[in-house]
Structures are given as structure tokens and as C-alpha cells.
Amino acid sequence: MFIVDCDCHNYWCDARVLEPYMDGLFKDMFVRGERTGPPGAFPHAHRPWFHPEGFARKDINPINEDDNYLIMKEKHLDLHNIDIAILTGDEPIEASTLANPYYASALCKAYNDYMIDYWIPKDSRFYGSMVVAPHDPIGAAEEIRRVGGHERVIQVLVSHGANRPYGDPFYHPIYEACHEMNLPFALHLGGQGGVNANPIGAGPTTFFWETHALLPQSAMTHMASLIAQGVFEKWKDLKVVIIECGVAWVPSVLWRLDANYKALRKETPWLKQLPSEYFKSNIRMSTQPLEQPADVRHLWATLEAMDGKNTLMFASDYPHWDYDAVNKINIPDDWKENVYGNNALEVYKKIKRQEKAA
Amino acid sequence: MSDLQYLCDIHEVREDKATIVQIGKRSIGVFKLNDGSIHALLNLCPHKGAALCEGPVCGTTKETNDYEFEYIQRNEIVRCAWHGWEFDIKTGEFIVDRKIKARKFLTEIKDQKVYIQLPS
Numbered sequence: 459m460f461i462v463d464c465d466c467h468n469y470w471c472d473a474r475v476l477e478p479y480m481d482g483l484f485k486d487m488f489v490r491g492e493r494t495g496p497p498g499a500f501p502h503a504h505r506p507w508f509h510p511e512g513f514a515r516k517d518i519n520p521i522n523e524d525d526n527y528l529i530m531k532e533k534h535l536d537l538h539n540i541d542i543a544i545l546t547g548d549e550p551i552e553a554s555t556l557a558n559p560y561y562a563s564a565l566c567k568a569y570n571d572y573m574i575d576y577w578i579p580k581d582s583r584f585y586g587s588m589v590v591a592p593h594d595p596i597g598a599a600e601e602i603r604r605v606g607g608h609e610r611v612i613q614v615l616v617s618h619g620a621n622r623p624y625g626d627p628f629y630h631p632i633y634e635a636c637h638e639m640n641l642p643f644a645l646h647l648g649g650q651g652g653v654n655a656n657p658i659g660a661g662p663t664t665f666f667w668e669t670h671a672l673l674p675q676s677a678m679t680h681m682a683s684l685i686a687q688g689v690f691e692k693w694k695d696l697k698v699v700i701i702e703c704g705v706a707w708v709p710s711v712l713w714r715l716d717a718n719y720k721a722l723r724k725e726t727p728w729l730k731q732l733p734s735e736y737f738k739s740n741i742r743m744s745t746q747p748l749e750q751p752a753d754v755r756h757l758w759a760t761l762e763a764m765d766g767k768n769t770l771m772f773a774s775d776y777p778h779w780d781y782d783a784v785n786k787i788n789i790p791d792d793w794k795e796n797v798y799g800n801n802a803l804e805v806y807k808k809i810k811r812q813e814k815a816a
Numbered sequence: 817m818s819d820l821q822y823l824c825d826i827h828e829v830r831e832d833k834a835t836i837v838q839i840g841k842r843s844i845g846v847f848k849l850n851d852g853s854i855h856a857l858l859n860l861c862p863h864k865g866a867a868l869c870e871g872p873v874c875g876t877t878k879e880t881n882d883y884e885f886e887y888i889q890r891n892e893i894v895r896c897a898w899h900g901w902e903f904d905i906k907t908g909e910f911i912v913d914r915k916i917k918a919r920k921f922l923t924e925i926k927d928q929k930v931y932i933q934l935p936s
Contacts, residue, residue: 688883691881719912720901720912720913721895721901722900723877723902723911724902727878727884727886728879728884
């Protein structure tokens with residue numbers, strides 16, 4: 459089976475790996491400015507929820523920068539026969555929390571150059587996500603045109619924490635650039651804090667585990683907004699990938715959107731299909747962390763309701779604490795070819811299937 | 817075969833809301849559009865069986881390709897009293913899915929009186 463891991467985090471030990479890729483004012487800020495942590499911390503506003511154990515698996519302990527790849531290769535890529543790993547960075551999407559969108563864009567740009575320079579050449583299985591600062595849509599669009607043509611840059615990535623819902627016309631220059639460069643737009647769980655002040659409805663929750671279970675709330679907002687604002691009518695071929703935001707909520711939100719649209723279609727006369735139809739044609743969900751009910755039939759019925767055979771894409775979230783191993787995904791056997799690889803190959807056209815690792 | 821059934825006098829029919837007439841077990845909404853034409857729909861929504869014709873009579877937005885709002889079919893749309901599904905009074909069609917239709921009756925006007933054809 460051809461396996462594409464749609465969420466493989468390429469860590470660094472120290473964000474100062476970005477220094478060689480920065481210049482001018484923003485390099486000066488990065489080197490000499492106020493730090494958000496000890497030397498080597500990536501500049502971002504912090505969440506009000508601190509993981510009591512830290513995010514990483516405890517069997518992943520890099521000491522030098524190069525360990526990050528070597529451990530990933532041994533404990534993930536080779537171990538599970540991963541054919542393609544889509545690198546999703548780690549801290550860079552947190553640039554979306556900074557009030558200064560120009561500094562955020564400069565950090566993303568440095569990360570993209572570092573990722574292309576340092577990570578991509580390491581392994582023929584790697585394809586990269588370029589990160590942009592969504593609150594600087596003009597700068598983000600420029601960056602997409604600058605590096606989006608790279609043969610192994612296969613999507614544009616932002617955090618799901620955001621200033622405003624992603625369907626808002628404020629962001630449309632980003633989608634125009636994605637369309638031009640033929641790249642999917644992906645949002646990954648993260649970016650809670652700073653200027654992204656409302657990741658949880660009704661106000662801040664208290665505990666980390668409680669909060670982490672509820673973070674998909676923002677993804678619901680983005681999904682509804684992208685559909686309602688007609689993003690998929692303006693850019694019919696645009697694919698949006700929602701990463702690490704849970705899955706089982708999707709059918710219930712689609713049912714609600716369809717029901718409301720039937721009554722109040724007149725508010726959005728640019729739509730030509732039911733919300734659930736836009737979902738099926740334009741949105742893909744990564745599996746991890748796949749919900750784990752006591753009776754798997756309950757999950758499968760839900761996944762069927764969202765056409766999971768065609769809308770789900772396998773993701774491991776290596777090397778995080780809520781990692782899903784390749785052999786632990788509980789889905790119907792006849793979906794596996796699609797979910798583990800074929801659906802991703804449909805979305806990421808730059809991946810060539812014959813590039814299977816030796 | 818069909819029988820002609822008297823519903824009401826034409827002066828009783830308004831442009832801003834349906835006139836509801838009870839014929840045996842059937843409740844029927846009678847509408848007058850801006851062009852003066854008279855239409856009759858069964859007062860029963862195909863969605864959940866609500867009193868369709870007791871909802872507001874209004875217009876809707878034309879399908880557009882961008883953020884444009886063109887208000888059309890003024891007084892040619894009835895929104896079901898319960899869930900607001902929009903039906904085209906002229907055709908009985910639900911606008912979001914035109915395969916779904918409210919039952920429509922053919923109307924005739926004779927001597928300022930409104931009749932519909934009922935199956936005999």
C-alpha cells in the first residue's frame with residue numbers, strides 16, 4: 459500500500475537555524491529583540507494553556523539539529539514504510555499569533571527557505587508545506603508566488619487559530635495565489651494566542667486536555683466560512699486541507715449548514731450547491747487524531763456520512779504526544795488504499811507515485 | 817377529468833399575503849402576483865407538512881457570481897411558515913432543489929371569481 463503521511467513535523471532544536479535565512483530589520487529583531495523564551499525560542503505569542511508534559515513523544519530526544527531527521531527516519535519513516543511524508547514544520551505556523559504581520563511574514567519566509575534548503579534534500583520521501591502569515595494576505599500571496607513553484611513544495615500552510623474566519627474576503631489574495639500556483643491551502647491546529655484571541659467559544663477553558671479536545675471549534679468556523687463566502691465558487695479547483703482538527707464533527711456541522719442554507723439561501727446567492735457538496739468536492743480532512751469511541755461502528759457510521767472513503771487522508775502527527783501510528787487507524791479495509799495514499803495523490807498533484815522510496 | 821371548484825372572489829386576494837381557503841379537507845393558499853395573475857398552492861409544505869402558505873410573501877436574491885445582491889421576484893416567493901423554505905408561487909418549486917414542489921392547482925377566473933381545477 460502506498461502511504462502518504464499528511465502531517466509529519468520537522469522539528470528543530472533551536473529556532474536560530476533561521477538566522478542565515480533572514481536579513482535587515484527583521485533579522486535584527488530576531489537576533490537582538492525581546493525573546494519569548496530562552497535563546498533559540500521562536501517568536502510567537504503564547505497560548506494560555508500549557509501542556510503539562512510538553513508536546514513531543516518521550517522517545518524522541520534529539521540533541522543536535524541533524525538528530526531530528528535521523529530519529530524521524532528510524533522511528534517513523536522506515537519503521538512504518540512511509541512512502542511520502544508531507545512536512546508541516548512545527549512552530550512556524552505560530553507566526554500567525556504576532557501582532558506585526560510583516561515580522562510574521564519575514565519569519566515564515568525564513569522558514570520556507572530553511573525548509574527547502576535543509577529538509578527537502580535530506581530524503582526523497584519529503585515534500586514540504588510552505589508557511590505563510592495569514593494576517594498579511596498580500597505578503598502571503600507574494601511568498602506563495604516566490605516559492606510555490608518549487609517542485610517539492612506542495613501546499614500553503616497556516617494555523618487554524620486566526621484573526622477571523624478563513625472565508626473572509628480579507629484572505630482572498632492568498633487563494634488567488636494558491637490557484638495561480640496550483641497549490642492546496644491547509645490549516646493545521648495551532649496559533650491559539652496573541653492576536654488570535656478567540657480559539658474557544660464562550661471564553662477560555664481551564665485545562666490543557668479539556669481545551670485540546672475543543673480546539674476543532676475553530677475549524678468548524680473556518681469550514682463554514684470558506685463554504686458560505688463562496689471561496690469554492692471563485693476558485694473551483696482549490697483544495698482546502700484541514701489538519702489535526704478532528705473528524706467526527708464534520709457530518710453534524712454539514713447537516714446543520716445544509717439545513718440552514720435551504721431556508722436562507724438568499725443571503726449567499728453566489729452559492730450553487732449545498733454546503734455538503736462543496737465539502738465533498740473541495741475540502742479534505744486529515745485523520746489524526748481520529749476519534750476513538752468504545753464501539754467503532756459509531757465512528758464508521760459518522761465517517762460514512764462525510765464520504766470518508768474519499769475525503770479523509772492519513773496523518774500521523776509525528777512526533778507529537780497524540781500521534782496516530784500507521785497500523786492503528788481504525789477504518790474499513792476497503793477504504794485503506796484511498797485514505798492512506800490515493801486521496802492525497804489526488805490533492806497533491808506534484809507527488810509522483812513512482813517516487814516510492816527504495 | 818376535473819371539477820371546477822370555487823375558492824373566493826378575486827377582490828379578496830391580496831398581493832402581500834395568501835388568502836387561505838378551506839375546501840373540504842384541503843387548505844389552499846391563493847396568491848395574486850404583481851402582474852395580476854392568480855395562483856393557488858396547497859397549504860402544506862412538502863418538507864415537514866407545515867402551513868406553507870401562511871408564511872411571508874416576498875422576493876429573493878438572484879443567483880450571482882460574486883458578492884452581488886439582486887433582489888428579484890418581489891411578491892412571487894412564499895417562505896414556509898415553519899422553516900422558511902422558499903417556494904416559487906408561479907411553479908410551486910422549492911428554490912434550492914426544484915425537484916421538490918408544493919402542490920399547485922390550475923386557476924380560472926370567471927366573473928371576478930377564482931376557481932381551481934380539482935381532480936374529480
